[in-house]
Amino acid sequence: MDIHLNCPIPFTDSDRVLLAHGGGGRMTHQLISQVFYPAFRNPLLEQDHDGCVFPIEEGQLAYSTDSFVVDPIFFPGGDIGDLAINGTVNDLACCGARPLFLTVGFILEEGLPLADIQRIVQSMKRAAERAGVQIVAGDTKVVERGKCDKLFINTSGIGIVPPGIRIAPDQATPGDVVICSGPIGLHGITILSARESLGFETDLKSDTTSLNIMISELLHTIGEVHVLRDPTRGGISGTLNEIAQDAGVDILLDEDALPIPEAVRAASEMLGLDPLYIANEGLVLVILPESHAEQALPLMRGFEEGRQATVIGRIAKQSGEQARVKMKTLYGNYRIIDMLSGEQLPRIC
Amino acid sequence: MRFVDEYRSNEKVQTLLEAIRKKVTRPWYIMEICGGQTHAIARYRLEEMLPSNLHLLHGPGCPVCVTPVETIDYALKLATQPNVILASFGDMMRVPGSKEDLLSVKAKGADIHMLYTPLDALSLAEKNPNKEIVFFAIGFETTAPVHLIALKEAIRRGLPNFSILTSLFTVPPAIEAILSNQESKVDGFLTAGHVCAVTGNKTYHRLAAHYKIPMVVTGFEPVDLLYGIYRCVSQLEAGSYEVENAYKRAVPEQGNAAARQLMDEMLEPCDQDWRGIGIIPSSGLQLRAEYKRYSSRMRFQLRPEENRIVSECLAGLIMRGLKHPSDCPHFGKACHPTHPLGAPMVSSEGVCSAYYRYK
Numbered sequence: 001m002d003i004h005l006n007c008p009i010p011f012t013d014s015d016r017v018l019l020a021h022g023g024g025g026r027m028t029h030q031l032i033s034q035v036f037y038p039a040f041r042n043p044l045l046e047q048d049h050d051g052c053v054f055p056i057e058e059g060q061l062a063y064s065t066d067s068f069v070v071d072p073i074f075f076p077g078g079d080i081g082d083l084a085i086n087g088t089v090n091d092l093a094c095c096g097a098r099p100l101f102l103t104v105g106f107i108l109e110e111g112l113p114l115a116d117i118q119r120i121v122q123s124m125k126r127a128a129e130r131a132g133v134q135i136v137a138g139d140t141k142v143v144e145r146g147k148c149d150k151l152f153i154n155t156s157g158i159g160i161v162p163p164g165i166r167i168a169p170d171q172a173t174p175g176d177v178v179i180c181s182g183p184i185g186l187h188g189i190t191i192l193s194a195r196e197s198l199g200f201e202t203d204l205k206s207d208t209t210s211l212n213i214m215i216s217e218l219l220h221t222i223g224e225v226h227v228l229r230d231p232t233r234g235g236i237s238g239t240l241n242e243i244a245q246d247a248g249v250d251i252l253l254d255e256d257a258l259p260i261p262e263a264v265r266a267a268s269e270m271l272g273l274d275p276l277y278i279a280n281e282g283l284v285l286v287i288l289p290e291s292h293a294e295q296a297l298p299l300m301r302g303f304e305e306g307r308q309a310t311v312i313g314r315i316a317k318q319s320g321e322q323a324r325v326k327m328k329t330l331y332g333n334y335r336i337i338d339m340l341s342g343e344q345l346p347r348i349c
Numbered sequence: 350m351r352f353v354d355e356y357r358s359n360e361k362v363q364t365l366l367e368a369i370r371k372k373v374t375r376p377w378y379i380m381e382i383c384g385g386q387t388h389a390i391a392r393y394r395l396e397e398m399l400p401s402n403l404h405l406l407h408g409p410g411c412p413v414c415v416t417p418v419e420t421i422d423y424a425l426k427l428a429t430q431p432n433v434i435l436a437s438f439g440d441m442m443r444v445p446g447s448k449e450d451l452l453s454v455k456a457k458g459a460d461i462h463m464l465y466t467p468l469d470a471l472s473l474a475e476k477n478p479n480k481e482i483v484f485f486a487i488g489f490e491t492t493a494p495v496h497l498i499a500l501k502e503a504i505r506r507g508l509p510n511f512s513i514l515t516s517l518f519t520v521p522p523a524i525e526a527i528l529s530n531q532e533s534k535v536d537g538f539l540t541a542g543h544v545c546a547v548t549g550n551k552t553y554h555r556l557a558a559h560y561k562i563p564m565v566v567t568g569f570e571p572v573d574l575l576y577g578i579y580r581c582v583s584q585l586e587a588g589s590y591e592v593e594n595a596y597k598r599a600v601p602e603q604g605n606a607a608a609r610q611l612m613d614e615m616l617e618p619c620d621q622d623w624r625g626i627g628i629i630p631s632s633g634l635q636l637r638a639e640y641k642r643y644s645s646r647m648r649f650q651l652r653p654e655e656n657r658i659v660s661e662c663l664a665g666l667i668m669r670g671l672k673h674p675s676d677c678p679h680f681g682k683a684c685h686p687t688h689p690l691g692a693p694m695v696s697s698e699g700v701c702s703a704y705y706r707y708k
Contacts (some may be wrong), residue, residue: 035492262350265350266354269350269565271465272697329393329394330357330359330362331363331393331394331571333398334394335392335393335394336707337707338705
C-alpha cells in the first residue's frame with residue numbers, strides 16, 4: 001500500500017501581502033531581506049538593531065515626520081513611495097536643514113500585490129538617492145483586508161541645520177518678496193484626474209520631487225533667506241495664511257503673476273476649485289528681502305524644479321493679529337485670500 | 350483660457366464700469382438671483398467698483414441654502430439606515446439639519462458618497478444590489494434635468510434599488526414672492542443665465558410686465574455681470590421694464606426644449622418650503638405619480654416631524670434682499686464657514702460664505 005505524506009507545507013512565496021508578513025516571523029524577515037534591504041541598503045540600516053545609532057556633526061538638528069495615505073497609490077508623475085520620501089525631505093529642507101536620515105513605517109493591507117510594494121520601494125530608493133538621504137530604520141505592519149486602503153507610509157527624518165541659519169515662518173518681514181518655485185496646483189489636479197470617479201482626463205503630472213539640493217544651494221549663496229515653506233495640503237493660500245499669522249504681517253499676492261498652468265485652470269474652473277487651495281508636492285515658497293530676489297531667481301531657475309521660479313507677491317506691513325493674505329485682482333482691487341474651511345479634497349498625499 | 354479670459358478682461362470691465370457710471374443718476378437696487386452670480390460678485394469685488402448709489406441685493410438662488418431643514422433631516426435619517434447608501438453633492442455635507450449634518454453622521458459610520466454627477470450613483474446601485482441607493486437630488490431648473498436623466502437611465506438599466514430624494518426649486522415663483530412683499534426694495538432683476546438656458550424667458554415676460562420691473566438674463570463672469578447690470582440700469586433710467594437677454598451666447602429665447610420636455614414628463618409643480626423663507630406656492634418640483642416609486646420619500650415613507658427648530662440665522666431676510674450679511678450680529682463671529690449657523694454660510698454659492706471669504 002502506498003502511503004502519501006501530504007504534510008501541509010505553508011506557502012511562503014505568495015505574490016500578495018499576507019497577515020503573516022507582519023507577524024514578526026519568517027515571512028516578515030523574508031519581506032525585509034528580499035524587498036526592503038536590497039533597495040535601501042546602507043551601513044546604518046544594516047546595523048540590524050532596534051534603532052539606528054549614528055554620530056552627529058556641528059549645528060542644530062531638524063526633525064520632521066509625515067504620513068502618506070494618497071489615493072490612488074500610483075499616479076502620473078509619481079507614487080506614494082517617492083511622495084513619502086520627498087515629503088519629509090522637503091519639510092526638513094524648509095527648516096533650512098540638510099536632510100540626512102529617514103525612517104520608514106509601512107502599514108500594509110492584507111492582499112496587496114507584492115509587485116506593487118516592489119515598485120513603490122524602488123521609487124523610494126530612487127527618490128532617496130536623488131535627495132542624498134539614507135533610510136536607516138523601518139517598520140512593517142500588516143492589517144486585515146479592509147482595515148486600511150492598500151498601504152499607508154510614514155516617514156520621519158533628521159537633518160542638520162548649518163550654524164547661522166534661521167529659517168522660520170515668523171521671520172517674514174515687510175520688504176520681503178514671495179518667490180514661488182514653479183507652477184501651481186499640479187499635484188492636486190493630477191490626483192483628482194487619476195481618480196476614476198471624476199471621469200476627466202488631463203496630461204498633467206504630479207510635481208512631486210525633492211527640493212533640498214536647490215534649497216541648499218540657495219542658502220549657501222544667499223545667506224539671508226527668511227522663510228521656506230512647501231505649500232502642500234491647503235495650497236499656497238493655506239501656507240501663506242500660516243506665515244501671515246505667525247509673523248503678524250500682511251501678504252499681498254499679484255493675481256497676474258501666479259504661475260497657474262492652463263490645464264490646472266481649466267480643471268479648477270470645471271470643478272469649482274481655486275488653484276490657490278490645491279496641493280503641491282514639489283513646490284517651495286521662498287521669502288527673502290527684495291534686494292536678494294535678483295540673485296535668487298536665476299539660481300533657482302538653474303534647477304529643473306525651479307525652472308519657472310517667479311515672484312508672486314510681497315510682505316506688506318506688520319498687522320499683528322489682523323494679518324491677512326490679500327490678492328490684487330486683475331481689476332486692481334484687493335480681495336482676501338482666506339484659509340480653507342473644511343476639506344477640499346481628501347487623501348491627496 | 351478661451352470662453353473665460355475674454356469675459357474677465359480688465360479692459361472690458363473698465364469700459365462697462367465707465368458706461369454704468371455715466372448711466373446712473375439716482376439710487377437703484379438690483380437683485381441677482383443666482384448664488385453663482387453672488388459668488389462671482391464677491392470674488393471679483395464688483396460691488397465696490399460700482400457707483401455708490403447702485404446697490405446689489407443677493408437673492409435666494411442657492412439650492413444648498415434653501416433646502417429645508419426637514420429634507421436634510423430626511424437625508425440624515427436615510428443615511429443612518431444600514432441598508433442605505435446616500436449619494437450627495439459635496440456641498441450638502443456640512444449643511445446643518447435640525448441636530449447634525451451629513452459629515453458628522455458619515456464619521457459615525459453612515460455610508461455616504463460624495464459625487465459630482467448623479468449618473469455616478471447608478472454605478473453605486475449596480476455594484477451594491479443589496480443596498481438602496483438614495484441620491485440627494487437638489488437644485489433649480491438647471492440641475493433638475495440632470496437628475497431626471499439619471500433616473501431615466503436607472504429605469505432603463507432596471508435598477509430597482511435607486512431612488513431620489515428631491516429638493517427641487519423653480520425661480521419665477523421666488524421672484525414673485527420677493528416682489529409681492531410690501532417691503533421689497535428691488536428695482537430690477539438679473540435672472541440666472543443657466544436657469545434661463547433651460548426654461549427660456551417666457552415666464553419672465555409676464556413677471557416683468559405685471560410688476561413693471563426690468564429683468565435681464567445675465568451670465569456669471571465679471572464682464573457678463575457688469576453687462577447685465579448695465580442693461581438693467583439703462584432700462585431703469587429709461588423707465589422701461591422688459592425682459593432682455595444679456596447672455597445670448599448661452600441662452601436661446603426658448604430655452605432647452607429637450608430638457609423642458611423631460612421635466613414636464615417626469616415632474617409636476619408643488620408647494621415648496623424654502624429654508625429661511627417659508628413655503629412658496631408652486632415653487633417646487635416633485636416626481637409625477639407614474640414616477641413616484643422612485644421617490645425616496647415614498648419608498649421610505651418619510652414623514653415630517655414636529656420639531657421645527659428656531660434658528661438665529663437671518664438667512665431668509667438676507668435672501669429676500671431685506672437684510673445684508675453684515676446686518677447679522679453673528680456674521681463672522683459665532684457664524685463662520687467652519688461653524689455655520691445657517692446654510693448661506695456653508696455653500697460656496699451662499700451669500701454669507703461669499704462675503705466671508707472675499708471681504
